[in-house]
Amino acid sequence: MQSPQPPGAAGPRPTVDSEITWLLHRAAQRMRAATGEVAEKHGLTLREYIVLSALHKSPGLNQGELGKTLGLDKTTLMSQLDRLERSGLVVRHNDPRDRRLRIPVITADGEALRATVADACDNVETSALTGLDPDEVQILRRMLFAIIGDVEDRGSCL
Amino acid sequence: MQSPQPPGAAGPRPTVDSEITWLLHRAAQRMRAATGEVAEKHGLTLREYIVLSALHKSPGLNQGELGKTLGLDKTTLMSQLDRLERSGLVVRHNDPRDRRLRIPVITADGEALRATVADACDNVETSALTGLDPDEVQILRRMLFAIIGDVEDRGSCL
DNA sequence: TATTGTTATACTCTATAACTATA
DNA sequence: TATAGTTATAGAGTATAACAATA
Numbered sequence: 001m002q003s004p005q006p007p008g009a010a011g012p013r014p015t016v017d018s019e020i021t022w023l024l025h026r027a028a029q030r031m032r033a034a035t036g037e038v039a040e041k042h043g044l045t046l047r048e049y050i051v052l053s054a055l056h057k058s059p060g061l062n063q064g065e066l067g068k069t070l071g072l073d074k075t076t077l078m079s080q081l082d083r084l085e086r087s088g089l090v091v092r093h094n095d096p097r098d099r100r101l102r103i104p105v106i107t108a109d110g111e112a113l114r115a116t117v118a119d120a121c122d123n124v125e126t127s128a129l130t131g132l133d134p135d136e137v138q139i140l141r142r143m144l145f146a147i148i149g150d151v152e153d154r155g156s157c158l
Numbered sequence: 159m160q161s162p163q164p165p166g167a168a169g170p171r172p173t174v175d176s177e178i179t180w181l182l183h184r185a186a187q188r189m190r191a192a193t194g195e196v197a198e199k200h201g202l203t204l205r206e207y208i209v210l211s212a213l214h215k216s217p218g219l220n221q222g223e224l225g226k227t228l229g230l231d232k233t234t235l236m237s238q239l240d241r242l243e244r245s246g247l248v249v250r251h252n253d254p255r256d257r258r259l260r261i262p263v264i265t266a267d268g269e270a271l272r273a274t275v276a277d278a279c280d281n282v283e284t285s286a287l288t289g290l291d292p293d294e295v296q297i298l299r300r301m302l303f304a305i306i307g308d309v310e311d312r313g314s315c316l
Numbered sequence: 317t318a319t320t321g322t323t324a325t326a327c328t329c330t331a332t333a334a335c336t337a338t339a
Numbered sequence: 340t341a342t343a344g345t346t347a348t349a350g351a352g353t354a355t356a357a358c359a360a361t362a
Contacts, residue, residue, distance in 0.1 A: 019283075020283050020287070020295075020302075022228075023299065024182065024186035025186045026302075026306050027302045027306055030306060031305060034179075046179070050180050053177065063320075063321065064319090064320065064321080070180075071184045071187070073353065074321075075323085075324095075354075076352070076353065078321080078322065078323085079352095098319095098361080100321070100360070101320065125177075129178070129305070131304055136301060137178075143185075143287070143290055144178075145181070146289055147185040148185055205329090220343080220344095221344065222342090222344080231329095231330060231331060232343085233332085234329070236344080236345065236346085256338080256342095257338060258337070258338045258339065258344070259338095259344085
């Protein structure tokens with residue numbers, strides 16, 4: 001119930017223990033800072049880049065599907081798409097079969113910018129994972145997908 | 159340069175690719191939601207619990223050291239400590255050798271609550287990692303520490 | 317009635333800057 | 340002067356609620 005270590009004995013011992021949640025939080029925080037900085041050099045926020053990336057990889061989704069894919073609230077996605085559209089990087093099309101649906105599409109300008117930022121971000125991400133085997137990075141991705149509760153395991157997550 | 163998949167062919171294919179940053183962000187978001195819910199059942203925010211946990215594991219740190227250990231800004235740590243002190247879970251002592259320094263100490267009540275919440279949070283965390291070998295979880299922790307840029311590798315991080 | 321997109325709003329986390337008290 | 344803590348404040352990210360258009 002008392003200090004497991006006499007005060008002032010071996011000095012401060014900053015060992016964080018099991019708290020996986022907090023470790024994930026801090027790792028994500030740090031990676032967001034690094035890749036966000038890269039994206040902003042090109043005039044994009046991290047989320048705007050993520051949206052462009054999803055539009056590139058999974059074209060044809062409507063806004064609701066896109067939000068679920070990215071784990072973004074529909075109102076958060078709105079503000080991203082608004083700015084991207086104002087910048088001419090995205091256009092919202094209408095789905096003729098259901099006129100409620102709107103399908104965001106990346107423009108040529110958007111695709112060019114996305115490709116540039118993707119290269120820079122990939123560099124940052126890989127350098128942040130220096131010292132880890134490629135196998136381990138694959139394990140990391142598997143675990144993150146498992147935590148998110150992802151598509152390939154048990155259907156949609158959020 | 160165009161859609162890698164003809165529009166409307168095989169339907170939406172929501173595969174997120176290399177974006178480790180975003181995967182980390184979403185995984186952390188989900189874990190924070192889960193453990194935060196647990197903590198709030200006991201009247202604590204996740205950050206308040208994290209602070210209590212650090213005070214338990216690394217007693218004797220002053221506020222500056224504590225903030226660095228947890229990766230919390232000193233002003234953020236302040237608000238956590240204020241509420242913990244008001245609730246009688248923490249007391250701030252003075253360091254007689256340097257009267258600028260204040261050393262937060264967990265009280266008996268704080269320790270009892272921390273232990274309760276720790277059990278509940280550990281359960282949530284382990285169940286979130288179901289389907290992963292214990293070895294893999296160790297790999298995960300190593301990688302997270304590497305990303306954070308931690309003590310055991312290259313000195314303090316933030 | 318239910319659903320998609322939209323708008324407006326409030327709340328939380330985090331960081332910045334200025335102030336104090338000690339050194 | 341420099342540092343630890345404190346306070347006040349502003350910004351970003353996120354979620355909630357209400358509304359319009361369409362099904």
